[in-house]
Amino acid sequence: MDLDTPTAPAPGTRSGRPRLAIVLLNLGGPDAPESIRPFLVNLFTDPAILRVPGFIRPWLGRLIAWRRTRPATENYAILGGKSPLLELTVQQGEALEALLNADGTAEVKCFTAMRYWHPMSDETAAAVKAWGPDEVILLPLYPQYSTTTTGSSALAWIKAAARARLEVPTTTICCFHSHPGFASSTAAIVRGAWDRARAELDPAIPLRVLFSAHGLPESIVTAGDPYQWQVEQTVAGVVARLDLPGLDHVVCFQSRVTPQKWIGPSTEDELERAGHDKVAVLVVPIAFTSEHSETLVELDVEYREEAEKLGVPGYFRSPAQNSHPGFIGALADLVRHGRTSGRTLCSFAGPRQCPKQHKDCPHAALVAKLEAMPGTPPERTARARTTA
Numbered sequence: 001m002d003l004d005t006p007t008a009p010a011p012g013t014r015s016g017r018p019r020l021a022i023v024l025l026n027l028g029g030p031d032a033p034e035s036i037r038p039f040l041v042n043l044f045t046d047p048a049i050l051r052v053p054g055f056i057r058p059w060l061g062r063l064i065a066w067r068r069t070r071p072a073t074e075n076y077a078i079l080g081g082k083s084p085l086l087e088l089t090v091q092q093g094e095a096l097e098a099l100l101n102a103d104g105t106a107e108v109k110c111f112t113a114m115r116y117w118h119p120m121s122d123e124t125a126a127a128v129k130a131w132g133p134d135e136v137i138l139l140p141l142y143p144q145y146s147t148t149t150t151g152s153s154a155l156a157w158i159k160a161a162a163r164a165r166l167e168v169p170t171t172t173i174c175c176f177h178s179h180p181g182f183a184s185s186t187a188a189i190v191r192g193a194w195d196r197a198r199a200e201l202d203p204a205i206p207l208r209v210l211f212s213a214h215g216l217p218e219s220i221v222t223a224g225d226p227y228q229w230q231v232e233q234t235v236a237g238v239v240a241r242l243d244l245p246g247l248d249h250v251v252c253f254q255s256r257v258t259p260q261k262w263i264g265p266s267t268e269d270e271l272e273r274a275g276h277d278k279v280a281v282l283v284v285p286i287a288f289t290s291e292h293s294e295t296l297v298e299l300d301v302e303y304r305e306e307a308e309k310l311g312v313p314g315y316f317r318s319p320a321q322n323s324h325p326g327f328i329g330a331l332a333d334l335v336r337h338g339r340t341s342g343r344t345l346c347s348f349a350g351p352r353q354c355p356k357q358h359k360d361c362p363h364a365a366l367v368a369k370l371e372a373m374p375g376t377p378p379e380r381t382a383r384a385r386t387t388a
């Protein structure tokens with residue numbers, strides 16, 4: 001055997017490059033009609049979603065889930081009784097893995113950790129541990145940070161990783177609301193939809209863009225959740241790249257599922273206004289990066305019917321990002337940035353992005369934790385404040 005000639009590692013052995021596990025964080029959805037109820041129970045008993053005292057939550061959460069089961073079952077029936085979310089997330093992971101492996105700087109494998117249905121964090125943490133990574137990146141598929149989505153998923157992951165004794169340096173990407181690659185790829189998708197809509201529509205009819213994001217109870221935003229502010233940042237970034245001067249557009253919020261007051265204006269109110277103004281609408285889902293029940297049913301079926309009833313003279317919908325190459329490129333860029341940042345928590349641009357009134361920004365929690373540590377020198381917290 002020639003000892004001077006390097007040999008390729010045998011299949012199944014280490015490549016010599018560090019192993020990087022990317023954990024895609026997503027919401028999850030039922031995989032069969034019988035999983036709709038337990039999926040909803042998981043969702044409504046999450047303390048990040050149902051903010052009532054702990055002793056009431058299991059009861060109230062189950063009651064709300066029970067009441068929601070029928071409408072949710074009707075919605076998922078239109079999609080064949082299940083959510084397409086896992087399949088689409090796995091496709092995004094495969095595309096991202098291929099792109100990053102081509103860099104040659106790490107051996108990359110993507111995993112999926114869903115918050116409310118399988119594969120959930122415990123299963124995924126065990127799989128990640130079995131693979132033996134040197135580094136982990138947590139990458140949410142939510143562009144905007146909310147305590148109810150990325151915050152809840154990251155917390156579930158931290159607990160599951162501890163249970164699995166997965167002790168590997170981990171970087172969490174908290175948000176990418178205004179990442180230039182994300183904004184440009186979204187603008188390219190929206191521009192395509194705009195051009196198709198304009199080609200179909202009578203030139204005399206004006207077209208308004210409704211950027212429709214998943215809503216949140218107003219109390220969660222008032223408490224400090226940065227989501228609404230981040231949604232507005234995304235819309236500004238996308239509009240700036242659309243190259244449509246004077247574009248008539250609005251940010252609105254869909255999918256209200258509880259009786260509390262939710263942030264507005266609601267997408268339904270905006271449809272009513274469009275009917276009144278006699279303008280056609282292009283609805284753009286802006287807070288979630290794959291197709292799911294709320295785009296395929298709520299937007300494509302329910303709101304379309306509503307728009308017709310309200311006399312809206314045209315109804316069009318822009319697709320979600322899914323595995324659009326520009327979007328996957330943006331995800332790859334976020335991972336590269338996270339790896340070299342040396343941070344455990346990292347926004348798309350490194351330091352904290354949210355103005356300080358949004359105190360549920362996870363970077364604020366990091367500073368609070370440092371401040372609470374006995375004997376932390378004041379200059380350390382001051383530094384964390386500026387760089388967190």
Ligand SMILES: C=CC1=C(C)c2cc3[nH]c(cc4nc(cc5[nH]c(cc1n2)c(C)c5CCC(=O)O)C(CCC(=O)O)=C4C)c(C)c3C=C
Nearest residue numbers: 027028029072083085146148214216257287288292293294
């Ligand atoms: C109080 C309830 C809810 C809050 C707050 C909430 C926040 C939130 N959700 C998403 C994205 C998705 N939610 C999805 C489904 C879904 N969400 C809720 C409730 C709240 N969401 C329910 C009850 C459901 C189940 C479906 C239904 O009953 O209609 C999904 C879809 C999953 C799928 O179809 O596969 C997504 C995506 C965001 C971005 C968000 C806050 C920022």
Ligand SMILES: [Fe+2]
Nearest residue numbers: 027214215255
């Ligand atoms: Fe939701």
Ligand SMILES: [Fe+2]
Nearest residue numbers: 353354361362
């Ligand atoms: Fe933030």
